[in-house]
Amino acid sequence: MILVIGFVISFSMAVANSLYIRAFDDANFTNSLNLGKPFVVEIYQSSGGKPESTDYGIYSDFAGKGILNGTIDIAVEGNYSEILRNNDTSYIQGNTKFSTKDNGTASFSFQAIGNYKPDGTFNSNGVGIFEDEAKGELSFLRNWVTIYKDQVDKNGNGTFLMWHLK
Structure with missing residues (x-):
């Protein structure tokens, strides 16, 4: 009886592992995780600071200013709210608008988790979802889902990188 139960458990685990592996192989997820070069690079100066406590945001x-696809200069403007969580972690959400000198525009909403480090630096990772109203030379951004990394050094110098999640 114990031998039969052991065989059934082993067989069930082998089938489950096979389905798990096949599901990832069939969907080819490893290709979608190769992010490559970011399509947005923004350098900016941060004047923000850490929220004082978890009771206040x-x-x-x-x-700021950035470059899109290595060729399109963009002006960046937006707003955000940040709520401090435990262990110097924060939740950030907001809205951003990209615009070009030729009246191209694209807006996205974002959410992120950030971390304040003891050395005075800050970094965050998030997701941005572009709206459907992108115009002009930025119209290709309509309905894009993106991920990004943001880092600010102890002097307030920020770097923002964004990738299209395909």
């Missing part, structure tokens, strides 16, 4: 506007 901060709300702020921001502006």
Whole structure:
């Protein structure tokens, strides 16, 4: 009886592992995780700071400049709210608008988790979802889902990188 139960458990685990592996192989997830070069690079100066406690959040506007696909200069403006969580971690959400000198525009909403480090730096990882109203030379951004990384050094120098999640 114990031998039969052991065989059934082993067989069930082998089938489950086979289905799991096949599901990932069939969907070819490894290709979708190769992010390659970011399509947005933004360098900016941060004037924000860490929320004082988990009881209070901060709300702020921001502006910067960046380059899209290595060729399109963009102006960046937006706003965000940030709520401090435990262990110097924060939840961030907001809205951003990209615009070009030729009146191209694209807006996205975002959410992220950020971390304040003891050395005075800050980094966050998030997701951005572009709206359907993108116009002009930025119209290709309509309904894009993106992921991004953001890092600010102890002097407030920020770097924002964004990838299209295909």
